[in-house]
Amino acid sequence: MFSKTCEYAIKATIFIAQQRDGITCVGVKEIAKGIHAPEYFVAKILQELSRKKIVSSVKGPNGGFCMSEAQMNKPVLDIVLLIDGDGLLNSCVLGLEHCSNINPCPMHHEYQKIKQSVRNMLEKNTILDFNNLVLAKKAVLFMN
Amino acid sequence: MFSKTCEYAIKATIFIAQQRDGITCVGVKEIAKGIHAPEYFVAKILQELSRKKIVSSVKGPNGGFCMSEAQMNKPVLDIVLLIDGDGLLNSCVLGLEHCSNINPCPMHHEYQKIKQSVRNMLEKNTILDFNNLVLAKKAVLFMN
């Protein structure tokens, strides 16, 4: 479904969102541990997310990554689009060059609904929404 | 969603199913052209599908690949499970080590429904079903 990169990106932002004040920073090392992902790899991903203003970053002592209210309230779709592109939402399940209702692939009608509900899920749920589940201990970001 | 290998596998079987008699063989070259996929690659895939009895193969002149009634009537899920494994159906969207209702990932509840409808689509639709759409010119296997 998602690339590893994208999975880590989603989990990292959900993790960062635990600092609700929008000011307190959390470092890569801590993030990587908190989501059970390779440190240097998430560092790279966070760089990208920072460039694209999905998260904010601060260098130096007490630095790290943080998110503003506005950033937390973005739909998870934003991250997916940024990292994996719109393939999941707009390209053919069977890899046809373009999607079209006129000449669709055999799975078209069956798949349309699924594609719609994936879009819906990613659009209506914000990073904060998912973080709320974690804070309420109704969900986890890693397993032992 | 699916790997390229799996996409080709699905399209190849749908293409082979066009020979409805279950006897007439169609060669790799023709299949590859019919689904716009790299010839040697689909050859490899068909080898695997043949080993696992998803299709039948005949060597020598007039040889190639064919499918019996029983084979055509298998759900597309069989191919997906064979090629991509059960990851799509059974593993966590966010890559948690195991899926569990007790300690789910934050997207669990949202994703469960989608996973279910993917399974449903792949279970209830047979290769023949999709091929019928192609024969009826309601769907295509490639584009120009």
Added chain:
DNA sequence: ATAATAAAAGATATTATTGTCTTTTATTAT
């Protein structure tokens, strides 16, 4: 000012996926 800190940037390594080519084996028509 200086040293410590932590991200940014760049380079490199590893692995998995995708794609191609060559040789071998089985089948069939002649």
Added chain:
DNA sequence: ATAATAAAAGACAATAATATCTTTTATTAT
């Protein structure tokens, strides 16, 4: 029997995804 055909098998190549390491730059506490 023989030659032609086509898949099976094995080896190889190219690319993309994932992961790691090193150097540089910005920030801050001292």
